[in-house]
Amino acid sequence: MPEIRLPISTKRLILRRFEGRDLDAFHAYHSLPETARFLPGPPKSYTQSMERVGKYANFVYEKEGDWVCLAIEAKDSPELLGEVVLKWLPGLGQGELGWSLAPGARGQGYATEAAEAVLDLGFGELGLHRIEARLDALNAGSAALCERLTMRLEARLVDKWHYKGQWATELVYAILDMEWRCR
Template sequence: MLSPTYPIRTARLLLRPMTGDDVEPMLRYKSLPDVVRYVPYGPLSREDIAERITTRWGRTELTEPGQGMTLAIEEQGTGRLVGDVVLFWHSAENRSGEVGYILAPDAMGLGYATEAAEMMLRLAFEELGLHRVVARLDERNAASARLAERLGMRREARMVDEEWCKDEWCTMLIYALLEDEWRAANAV
């Protein structure tokens, strides 16, 4: 079970549950075809986002496998919504999960996604007690692959034409990080 106290603070960001006030700022990036090109949804409308915030993106804790927790990424100081990050809990028996991330274009290139995803990995390993966390990405998504590598994740697989996404077969890369590797890299 993972039940964080919000907001979760990193050096430059706050991670927090989404609210209705996030619909407009989210629309600015989740409606852009280029931004959602390699995520499993969208482009989204204002109504899509509002509906998801009250349903699947509204979860603030993980109580059982099969759930995902999506958090807004807010810039400290300005209060600007810069993106969102997600942690999925896949299996209790295998203690496995997955991270995902998306940023608004004007917030890319600052290290914000790395900072937010590092916190999600910390929650996954240190609080939820996961053993293995993966990132799954389209092999054309070079920025996402660089991010996974910055997070210390290992490229483990290239799955040719694994998914039918947005009217074409997509070749997926699997990156992974183990609890021991996380602890070794983050030892104080």
């Protein structure tokens, strides 16, 4: 596997490895019900945030099932805005994107900018062929983000999960390496 060169710099953002100093900011948004609404499990406890930041800080990307986990920071301010993740899925050249932002960082295109950089990384240095995103059909923010990224809606899996006390329909968006390069 090629080495992942960090940090990644975009127009407004730095994408870097998580550090211990990110814990409080990470916990501040991951302890909120509105952040947890479309993520597995309830809002995170401080211990769960500690475990997650520890995992993100020490990520390795060497084999199927591994994740690239990047902290999102604005260039003009060193605070944590959110995270973007890319999972190496089983099968040749397959990946899955994920994202979360702190409430104060939403509505400014930061998730789009960070996800674009991770698609560049996935289809460039990491040599992936297809990258997908899976989301609850009620998660309008994530669906709009997939559309902005020009990902294709490939599947609508009705009542695929039961979580948070109700059935949830899953949308699968995806994009291929050639499509990303030619968009």
